[in-house]
């Protein structure tokens with residue numbers, strides 16, 4: 439399986455609608471699934487440069503900015519980036535924003551410690567290009583952490599992110615030049631912890 443067919447058509451989702459951005463950053467989500475709970479599992483150090491790819495309205499980007507040296511929110515949607523920048527201003531933290539669909543991310547080679555994607559990967563059209571771009575911007579010791587839904591449920595396909603197959607997902611990431619070092623269950627999701635494969 440290659441990195442582009444991790445999700446077969448029935449599971450592929452369209453881009454998350456901008457008009458529903460409020461669903462991604464609201465007090466109920468913060469109460470039920472506090473962003474710091476996930477962030478504490480990502481082993482971010484205070485010297486790290488972190489890219490929150492597909493940042494949406496900044497639900498994770500802003501708390502990341504409190505623990506990392508640089509937090510960079512990347513999204514294809516200008517509206518989502520505007521919301522992230524507003525949320526950062528209100529929260530009095532410094533966040534950079536970059537508009538990109540993942541084919542080209544305006545960052546220099548080997549400058550990023552962690553690329554994080556939460557419920558985004560399944561939306562990206564050209565997954566191979568995105569993973570190549572991550573290989574380019576990540577430092578040799580760089581990490582890629584992807585969070586996707588792995589436990590289905592009633593109406594799962596209709597309401598939440600699509601459910602991915604754990605083995606297929608891991609294989610797709612590894613075939614693209616990463617090594618998945620751990621897969622940890624997280625709520626209804628799994629966190630795929632990957633590193634750059636230095637042998638390639």
Ligand SMILES: C[S@@+](CC[C@H](N)C(=O)[O-])C[C@H]1O[C@@H](n2cnc3c(N)ncnc32)[C@H](O)[C@@H]1O
Pocket residue numbers: 453454462463491492493494495496497498512513514515518538539540555556557558561562563
């Ligand atoms: C379901 S939202 C998740 C947002 C955020 N990670 C969170 O958990 O709150 C998916 C986000 O990915 C963005 N997105 C989708 N496809 C993208 C792409 N090819 N490049 C960059 N961002 C993308 C959407 O605009 C949206 O903001």
